Amino acid sequence: MQRTSVSHGTIQQSEFRAPWWAKNRHLQTIWPRFIQKQLPLNYQMERVTLPDSDFIDLAWGPKPTKTTGIVAMFHGLEGSIRSHYANDMMAALSGHGWQVVMMHFRSCSGEPNRLPRAYHSGETEDPRFFLELLSQRFPGLPKVAVGFSLGANMLLKLLGEHPAQKWLDGAVAISAPLKLGECARSINQGFSRVYQKYLLNSMKQTLKQKMSYIDYRSLLQLTPRDVDNITTFRQFDDVVTAPLHNFCDAQDYYEKCSSFHYLSAIHCPTLVLHSIDDPFMNHLIIPQEHELANAVTLELSDKGGHVGFMQGSLLRPQVWLQNRVKVFFEQFLPFGQ
Numbered sequence: 318m319q320r321t322s323v324s325h326g327t328i329q330q331s332e333f334r335a336p337w338w339a340k341n342r343h344l345q346t347i348w349p350r351f352i353q354k355q356l357p358l359n360y361q362m363e364r365v366t367l368p369d370s371d372f373i374d375l376a377w378g379p380k381p382t383k384t385t386g387i388v389a390m391f392h393g394l395e396g397s398i399r400s401h402y403a404n405d406m407m408a409a410l411s412g413h414g415w416q417v418v419m420m421h422f423r424s425c426s427g428e429p430n431r432l433p434r435a436y437h438s439g440e441t442e443d444p445r446f447f448l449e450l451l452s453q454r455f456p457g458l459p460k461v462a463v464g465f466s467l468g469a470n471m472l473l474k475l476l477g478e479h480p481a482q483k484w485l486d487g488a489v490a491i492s493a494p495l496k497l498g499e500c501a502r503s504i505n506q507g508f509s510r511v512y513q514k515y516l517l518n519s520m521k522q523t524l525k526q527k528m529s530y531i532d533y534r535s536l537l538q539l540t541p542r543d544v545d546n547i548t549t550f551r552q553f554d555d556v557v558t559a560p561l562h563n564f565c566d567a568q569d570y571y572e573k574c575s576s577f578h579y580l581s582a583i584h585c586p587t588l589v590l591h592s593i594d595d596p597f598m599n600h601l602i603i604p605q606e607h608e609l610a611n612a613v614t615l616e617l618s619d620k621g622g623h624v625g626f627m628q629g630s631l632l633r634p635q636v637w638l639q640n641r642v643k644v645f646f647e648q649f650l651p652f653g654q
Contacts, residue, residue, distance in 0.1 A: 326580075326609025328617060331590070333641075335620035338631045342594040343508055345622025349401050353627070353634060356408035360398060362426070365450065371434075373443055374426035378407045378417035385414035386459040386650050387451055389485070391444060391468030393492075393624065395519040397425050402465050402491075402624050402638070409639035414650055416455075420447045422468075429527050433536055437558050438467050438497055439574025441475040448484035459649045461487040463642055465624055466597070469493035469589075470576045476587060477579020486649045488587045489642050492595055492624045495580075496602040497571035501550045503599045512597065512623075513550060521547060524557060536560060577602065583610045588645050590638070592621030 339345055363375045376398035388410050392403050398419055407417045422436035423443065436443070451460060462485050464472035469490035476488060494500035504513045525541050533539070537560055547553050554567035564570040572578075580589075593600065609615060618626070629635035 324611065325607050326611055326613035326615065328606050328609070328615045331616040331618035331621075333592075333618040333621055333626055333628070333637050335618075336628060336630070339625075339627045339634070340620055342592070342596050342620065342622045342625075345592075345594075345620065345625030345627055346512070346596055347622075348627055348634065349405075349625055349636060353401065353636070355401055356405045358404050358408040358411075360407065365447075367443065367446060369432065371423065371430050371432045373423065373447065374421045374428075375447070376403075376407070376419045376421065376426075378411040378419075381412055381414055381416060383414065384416045384455070384458065386416070386461065386646075387455050388415050388417040388646065389448060389451060389460065389462040390417060390419035391462065391464040391472055392419060392421070392425065393466030393468055395425065395516050395523075396465065396468070397421055397427070400465075405636060406463065406465075406639055406642065410643060410646070415646070418451070420444060424523050424527070429523060433527070433531055433533060434561055435523075435558075437562055437570070437574065438470045438494065439474050439570070439576075440562070441471060441478060444471060444475055445479075445484075448482075452484055459486050459651070461485060461489075461646050461649050463489045463491065464493070465491050466494065470495065470497070470574070473576035473583065473587070473589070474574065474579050476585050477576065477582040480582050480584040482585065485585050487646060488585055489645055490576075490587065490589045491638060491642075492591060492597070493576055493589060494598060494602070495575060495577040495604065496598075497575045498568065499601050500598050501554070501567070501571065504597050505549050505551070509596045514548075517547065517550065517553060520553060521545065577604060577608075580604055580613055581608055581610050583613050585612060587613045589613060589615045590618075590626075590641065591615065592618045592623070592626070594620055595623045597623045 423430040626637040628637045
């Protein structure tokens with residue numbers, strides 16, 4: 318499948334192979350979240366004030382003996398440092414010179430933010446502020462980033478928007494919803510609606526909590542009961558995401574914020590990890606090689622679910638993602654680290 322080219326990126330077959338007990342895409346997706354034991358991790362929180370007087374919370378992983386590189390992490394929809402993938406990736410990457418830090422999107426750290434605006438799949442203003450902060454604090458050190466799901470889409474869009482950026486030397490995007498409209502359609506079908514309901518309930522709860530102390534009447538034509546009646550991502554994006562963030566409607570938001578359209582503009586060495594059986598998506602989101610910038614490599618696996626990629630035996634399961642990301646990032650550390 319791999320083909321060398323100087324004009325566009327490559328698509329490669331992933332080395333990941335699902336074990337006999339975890340070939341089902343839903344098991345791959347659910348096991349790490351509800352069954353797999355999280356790795357031990359100590360982290361420290363820091364609150365940072367944003368230019369608009371709101372805030373974001375940063376989770377700092379263990380400090381290495383000697384910091385030789387920085388890993389910036391971006392979580393998925395309604396995620397946080399408590400999410401299994403974020404906790405375990407930070408634990409796996411910490412040490413060996415890497416200082417790992419994750420930015421929580423607004424209202425995702427456990428405390429709702431102060432302003433009506435929230436976050437979405439294409440909101441790159443706060444992450445850009447965060448990366449500029451890291452550049453100021455750690456000048457001269459190699460910096461890389463890893464994004465999961467929504468955070469992966471955002472990261473790819475950010476890199477495509479700023480092809481000449483100096484914040485990052487490398488990036489990994491995991492299970493990115495490259496075409497948001499297709500993903501909204503796919504997750505509203507079959508068993509995948511379970512994931513949609515689970516995530517929507519969290520999103521609606523946060524919105525109603527903010528509506529109790531912020532006057533949304535000039536921004537949203539909704540009551541708390543109207544919020545309760547939302548049953549799909551597309552409905553939520555039509556009546557909440559779009560008006561809050563200056564999009565005409567859900568379709569306008571999807572078209573402008575899908576990272577698929579930015580893949581050809583990325584100059585930063587970027588690895589995109591995707592499973593064809595991801596239950597949040599469908600095959601239509603997968604780009605062709607000519608749609609990838611030369612710096613972008615897409616690794617496809619037949620199995621793996623959504624941010625799953627479970628390997629090992631049934632009694633000793635392992636997450637393949639952590640070592641794959643670690644190996645990719647090692648090339649950006651100073652020689653000998």
